[in-house]
Amino acid sequence: MDIELLKQANAERAARRAVILATDLETGAATLHRESDPRTGDLGAALTRAFDSGKSGSVEVAGRQLFLNVHVPPARLVVIGAVHISQALAPMARLVGLDVEIIDPRTAFATPERFPDTALSAEWPETVLATRPLDAFTALAAVTHDPKIDDYPLEAALRANCFYVGALGSRKTHAKRVERLVAAGLSEAEIARIRAPIGLPIGAASPAEIAVSVLAEIIGALRTRASRQMETLA
Amino acid sequence: MTSNLLGQGTDPLALAERWVGEGRKVALATVVETWGSAPRPVGSHLVIDSEGNFEGSVSGGCVEGAVVGEAIDVLESRAPKMLEFGVADETAWQVGLSCGGRIKVYVEPVA
Numbered sequence: 001m002d003i004e005l006l007k008q009a010n011a012e013r014a015a016r017r018a019v020i021l022a023t024d025l026e027t028g029a030a031t032l033h034r035e036s037d038p039r040t041g042d043l044g045a046a047l048t049r050a051f052d053s054g055k056s057g058s059v060e061v062a063g064r065q066l067f068l069n070v071h072v073p074p075a076r077l078v079v080i081g082a083v084h085i086s087q088a089l090a091p092m093a094r095l096v097g098l099d100v101e102i103i104d105p106r107t108a109f110a111t112p113e114r115f116p117d118t119a120l121s122a123e124w125p126e127t128v129l130a131t132r133p134l135d136a137f138t139a140l141a142a143v144t145h146d147p148k149i150d151d152y153p154l155e156a157a158l159r160a161n162c163f164y165v166g167a168l169g170s171r172k173t174h175a176k177r178v179e180r181l182v183a184a185g186l187s188e189a190e191i192a193r194i195r196a197p198i199g200l201p202i203g204a205a206s207p208a209e210i211a212v213s214v215l216a217e218i219i220g221a222l223r224t225r226a227s228r229q230m231e232t233l234a
Numbered sequence: 235m236t237s238n239l240l241g242q243g244t245d246p247l248a249l250a251e252r253w254v255g256e257g258r259k260v261a262l263a264t265v266v267e268t269w270g271s272a273p274r275p276v277g278s279h280l281v282i283d284s285e286g287n288f289e290g291s292v293s294g295g296c297v298e299g300a301v302v303g304e305a306i307d308v309l310e311s312r313a314p315k316m317l318e319f320g321v322a323d324e325t326a327w328q329v330g331l332s333c334g335g336r337i338k339v340y341v342e343p344v345a
């Protein structure tokens with residue numbers, strides 16, 4: 001492999017951006033594909049599938065056997081609100097392989113006793129996100145019900161192009177939230193990316209069941225990232 | 235969702251870059267195909283230098299020794315090579331992929 005190609009791939013990986021190294025196993029020739037690069041034809045479709053699944057493997061394109069080595073950064077989940085739902089969501093999300101972090105400035109909620117083995121910040125989201133910024137491989141779920149706490153991280157998540165942005169609250173609550181986000185300068189299309197009401201509609205009836213519906217929605221968003229990106233461009 | 239720890243010295247691709255920067259001759263081995271109960275997934279890397287130093291894993295320890303030997307040959311010939319290990323192959327049985335799986339490993343120079 002060409003060292004310059006390796007350097008470029010490593011720089012992308014260090015910046016938590018997904019790349020695929022495609023190697024022709026006959027000739028050894030390799031190419032680097034960033035997720036932001038245009039994807040067309042059979043190779044493009046194979047790259048989109050690989051970016052979505054995160055799985056490496058061989059594909060045959062135009063009579064050539066290409067090995068696609070997929071490098072996707074570990075996905076994170078940032079939960080705004082150290083509430084009941086989060087207590088169920090944190091361990092489930094860890095099982096699925098997400099790096100979980102809970103943020104809630106209300107010190108009565110954000111206690112290690114309520115969240116064992118979980119990265120927890122009893123600080124304002126503004127403070128925490130300044131040091132650990134959101135990115136395209138981060139999911140954000142805002143579940144406090146309190147605009148003072150939820151609004152800033154929701155706006156930050158949309159601007160950072162988080163692969164999932166969900167907000168708890170009724171349709172009425174969400175309508176008011178949309179007005180505030182419009183006033184903050186976000187476009188209708190950006191705001192439409194917020195999943196609200198949060199979670200898949202499975203009739204969830206308890207905090208733990210809501211957590212299941214949210215986690216399933218997050219997985220769905222993660223595994224369709226690259227295909228949705230293609231639809232947006234189409 | 236793997237937990238490759240970039241910058242902590244354990245990431246084979248980051249290490250390959252660093253070793254080349256230090257002037258070492260470096261080969262990269264990659265698992266490109268697996269059948270059965272292969273211990274390491276497709277895409278796993280082993281990075282090897284011409285002195286036989288290596289980091290990473292392509293089989294959880296079963297065939298690393300053989301891959302390192304082949305990698306040193308690849309560094310001399312400068313030509314990539316495809317290796318196959320599995321229980322069906324007598325040599326591979328000797329090097330010990332006894333877990334019952336079969337793997338294909340692509341070894342190439344990095345330069």
